[in-house]
Amino acid sequence: MASHYEAPIRKPLVIGDKSYHDVSVDISAPIEGRASMQWWIVFSIALAALLWGIGAIIYTISTGIGTWGLNKTVNWAWDITNFVWWVGIGHAGTLISAVLLLFRQKWRMAINRSAEAMTIFSVIQAGIFPIIHMGRPWLAYWVVPIPNQFGSLWVNFNSPLLWDVFAISTYLSVSLVFWWTGLLPDFAMIRDRAVKPFQKKIYGLVSFGWTGRAKDWQRFEEVSLVLAGLATPLVLSVHTIVSFDFATSVIPGWHTTIFPPYFVAGAIFSGFAMVQTLLIIMRKVSHLEDYITVQHIELMNIVIMVTGSIVGCAYITELFIAWYSGVEYEQYAFLNRATGPYWWAYLLMMSCNVVSPQIMWFKKIRTSIVVSFIISIVVNVGMWFERFVIIVTSLHRDYLPSSWTMFSPTFVDIGIFIGTIGFFFVLFLLYSRTFPVIAQAEVKSILKASGSKYKKLRDAGKPLYQMPVVKAGKNEVKAAAAPPAKAEGNVSDLLAKLGAFDPSKDKADDLKKVKGIGPKMEKTLNEIGIFTFAQVSRMTNTEYDLLDEITGSFPGRAQRDDWAGQAGKLNKNS
Amino acid sequence: MNGVSLDNVPVIIQPGQAPKTVGLSFGYGRKVGMKEEMQTGVNAYAVYTNFNSVQSVSIEKADGLHEFACIQLQNTLMGRGEIIKETTLEKYTTEDAHEWNPVPVVSLDHQEVPATTVDLWASFDRSIGHHFNMSIDLNACTGCGACVIACHAENNVPVVGKTEVRRSRDMHWLRIDRYYSSEDTFEDDNIKKDEFSGAFESKSGFEEMERSAINPQVAFQPVMCQHCNHAPCETVCPVAATSHSRQGQNHMAYNRCVGTRYCANNCPYKVRRFNWFLYNNNDEFDFHMNNDLGKMVINPDVTVRSRGVIEKCSLCIQMTQKTILDAKRDGRVIEDGEFQTACSNACSNGAIVFGDINNEESKVAELKKEDRMYHLLEAVGTKPNVFYHVKVRNTNEA
Structure with missing residues (x-):
């Protein structure tokens, strides 16, 4: 697959001349680095919202559903609105990861991990509502067909709410397995780069002992396809079943056969909008602009425009069928929807969902990041309404x-x-700092075909890979020969700070004892003039940066391993 | 009036009230020996002199706004004549029943057939045992409300207070819908609605119909659970907490209910009531269910419902079961008239008749065969066990 030919007119999916190693470094950077101030601010706000929501839920459960605004006529309102909204948002993840996988849409590789994460986190939010909207949520397990001692009591398989139980739980479990399977090689990559034992242990556990053998990869590919096959019908079935809650009822405005396709289109519509919202922020904050490119944003905008138009058709069809049915209750229900006391909600829905995505017909607009971001939010407001x-x-x-x-x-x-919005963002923010947010193993698989670096090489007729020139003599110390000319100034700067090594007075230490310094690095350090633990222990961030500039390899390695700290200890011991 | 003044009496303008007159009901405004929550209204006896209930008073407008706790917020029928069917005496005596009591039809294979004959479901055999039906004669109902009170007392229906009623959370198992016509008569409403053409005319037309006429026709309709043989509520409950009995009642198993309220949403008659809060033993609802004395009026034959469950009319199953068991103990056949519900007992006009339609001689079986019989929202196909009798008005000027 890697050397597969791709037409030159196709724009590269990975830009910025990335090599395989660059991909690993870029994807693991948010995990290995420290959280920024912005992250902490946003996280605190989300956490506060979550706590507020938990408080509201505790109040509801301890006092009664009467704390909500419901009444004898409107027995569902925000609860089920939120439920359907969150389930709908979840749909894009499965569509991107399963359907686009089966259709071999490679652009999905940059966004599927986060889209699936979004799916799982939003289905969790959705799952809260059917439970807390119950009058007696402590009996929620009664809706599950478990063997019981209540006699012959069993669930009612006629009820669409019961179908929901199956639909949502299947959806959550399949999505979770699918997501985690894709994560295995990426977790293994993080594990292999991890230097602190705790992190290594955790990522070792969550990667299920991935070794990267050919057999691992073969099974990985197979199981991904099988899961994609399983998940694809779910894209259609879950929201179809959610729509049955309404479609199978007798209430005018609910009793509508168009609901299943209309709900599925709406779900994909809102899901893509949410992916758009999240990724436009994430690509900026986590510096992933080379992977989530304007081309990706544009493609998602096209999906938003198409599904938005389908939803618009459904709205108009509903109005037509209400008129055509000749049923006065049906006709009044839709007249009331558009012109009754809640006309403003209908207007918001129409303008946000049907009108606003139409501006995506213009290339200039659908490639504009600011407009895309605004529209993505507008769409989700519209879908809530x-x-x-x-x-x-x-x-x-x-x-x-x-x-x-x-x-x-x-x-x-x-x-x-x-509260659920807060919970969602708490989960997503934690995810963005601990999980590989781009399926880097998959991205690497298309790097040779669709990466800009390799595309350029291929266009220029150059080989995609050249064996590095092997240097002679392992033990020979070629002092001052290795550092390139431009780095010479840096070397003297560095030595000035760390102290020079005088072979007549000082004894060289075995620098390999410092974790993270191998024979190769020791040699490099020696070439610069660093021979003792004392010298290494004097290193600070500035020196690390200088060192990185001189050696040009493993940037950030010294900080993570805390060479100075290690060397300090070793110096005392020796 | 006569030096007596009532301050800050809240006023609600009713259609049909003669100009320059006000009405104030006796029986309210009592303070002595009543809980604070229950001290409502204004004492009208202050302006009652010479045993004459009609007095002349002068009224001054005072400042302030009072939010009335109304059970019903929409007062007109919106031209939905099939909900309260009515005709004139002239038509009733001279024309065929299908002229003034038409059966709703649907198209099946391009033939118009009665709506209820098109059916997804297989019916049970209902010929064995009792099959309860209830007849409500719209001609006899005066809207007095005795049935509502009887139902509350019999079935331990909680009193929830004005605040909850203002949130549209009354708990009545049986309510009396009261409609005003928007045109001069309900018939004019129906004609007006049928003549709308186009969306814009419909919009403005329906907006006009939301307001009642200055001197409207009035109609009453007691509505309780219709005990549908094809009940929309029964199919949607995930835990089968509501199900059908062999005797025609739609049961509600409070113990089993988890409170999704799906049944209440899917009820075309909106007769299901939810326990939004704990209404008994709760000092937030300081009426009769939180103190020893008040609890003595609770009917021991009926469960007091907990928070978070749906409740609704049971056709007084505790009364019908008692009748059945008494007859069984005595080894005799149940006679017509023995089966009663709280509302049918309370109705002084005989508007509500209850009985067993499998007993062919019963009054209710006869009433079901009458020309005036119709089911509420028959076209929905719910096949209720409660039926109504068309209201007949004598519109001839005497």
Whole structure:
């Protein structure tokens, strides 16, 4: 696959002249480095929102659903709106990782890891609502068909809510397995680079002992395809089943056969918008612009535009069918939806979901990062209102006018929703600092075909790989020969700070005792003029940087291993 | 009036009230020996003199806003004549029943057939044992509300107070819907709605129909659980907490309910009520269920519901079961009229009749065969065990 020919008109998927090693370094940088100030600020805000949400949930469960704004006519509102919204957002992950894998869309490789993470985190948020919206959530396990001692009591397989239980739990488990399988070689890469034993241990555990044998890779490829095959029907089935909650009912505005395809399109629509939101931030913060390129953003914008148009068609079809049905309740339900007391929600839904993505027809706009970011947020606002419109405006004025009423949320409704947003971002921010956020093993597999460095080499007719020239004599110390001319100034700077080595007075230490310094590095250090632990122990960040500049290899290695600290200890011991 | 003044009496303008008149009901405003939560309204006896309930008063507008706790917020029928079917005496006596009580039809293989004949489900054999039905005659109902009170008392329906009612969370198992016409008559409403053409006219037209006429027609309709043989609530409950009995009732197993409220959403009649809070033993709801004396009025034959479960009309199953068991103990056949519910007992006009339709001689079986019989929202296909009788108005000027 690696040497597979790709037409020159195809734009490179990885830009910035990346080599294989660069990919490893770039992907592991956020994990190995320290968290930035911004990360801590955003994380604190998300954590505060999560805690607020937990408080609101505890209040609900201890006091009653009456703390929400629901009433006898509108028995579901924000709870199920949020549930459907979060499930919908989850859909893009599976589509990107499974369907695009089967269609061999290589551009997915830069975004599938984060999209799948988003899927899992948002399905977790979604899963909260069906449980806490129950009047007696401590009995939630009754909706699972487990053998019980209540007599012959069994679940009701006619109920779409029960189908939801199966749909969502299947979805979560398949997505999780799929995600983790893809993570194995990447975790192994992090493990192999890890220098602190604790991290090495953890990443060793989560990579399930990946060794990188050919057999590992073969099984990996096979299981990925099998899981993709399993996950693909889920893209269609999960939101179809969620739509059955409404479609199989008798309420005008819910009882609609168009719901399954309409919900699936809407789910992909909102999911891609959320991926767009997250990745536009992430590529900037984690410096992944070379992997998540403008081309990726553009392709996602096209998906958003297409699914948005499908959703628009569905909205208009609904209106047509309501008129065509000749059923007065149906007709009034849709008239009320568009022009009744909740007209503003309908207008928001229409303008955010149908009108706003249409500007993506212009290339200039769909390649603009700022506009893409704004539209991605607008779309998810619109999709939230779509579910609100379907649920609340259908319920609040149904058959008998005597029951008609309005719904307004309480601070608890709002608090729980904000809480799930906080929870989602807490999970995502932790993920972005501990997980390889790009499927680097997969990206490496397309580097030769689609990486800009190799594409250029191929276009120039040069070989893609050249054997490095082997240097003679291992033990020979060629003092001052190795450092390139431009680094000479740096060498003297460095030695000035660390102290020079006087062979007549001092004795050379075995620098290999310092973890992270091998025979090769020892030789390099010796060439510079560093021979003793004392010298190494005087190194600080400035010296490390200088050293990196001189040697040009393993940047950041010395900091991570804390050479100075190690050398200090060794110096005392010797 | 006569030096007596009532301050800050909240006013709600009712359609049909004669100009320059006000109405104030007796029986409210009592303070002595009542819990604070229950001290409601204004004492009208202050302006009651010479045993004459009609007095002349002068009214001054005061500042302030009072939010009435209304059970029903939408007062017109929006031209949905099939909910309360009515006709004139003239039509009723001269025309065929299908003229003034049409059966809803649907198209099946391009033939118009009665809507209820098109069915997904296989029916149970309902010919054995009792099959309870309830008949409600819209002609006899005056909207007095005795049935609502009887139902509350019989079934331990919690009193939830004004705050909850303002949030549309009344707990009535049985309510009386009261509609005003928007045009001069309900018939005019239906005609107006049918003549809308186009979306814009419909929009403005329906907005007009949301307001009642200055001098409207009024209609009452008691609505409780319709005990549908094809109940939308039963299919959607994930834990089968609501299910159908062999006797025609739609059961509610409070113990099994986990409170998803899906059933309440899917009920076309919106008769299911949710326990939003713990309404008993809770000092937040300081009525009768939180103190020893108040608890003495709780019916021991009926469960007091906990927080987080749905409840609704059971067709007073505790009463029908008692009748069945008493007859079984005595070894006799149950006679017509023995089966009763709280509401049918309470109705002084005989508007509500309850009984067993498998007993062919029963009154309710006869009423079901009458021309005036119709089911509420028949076209939805729920096949209710509660049926209504068309309201007949004598519109001839005397």
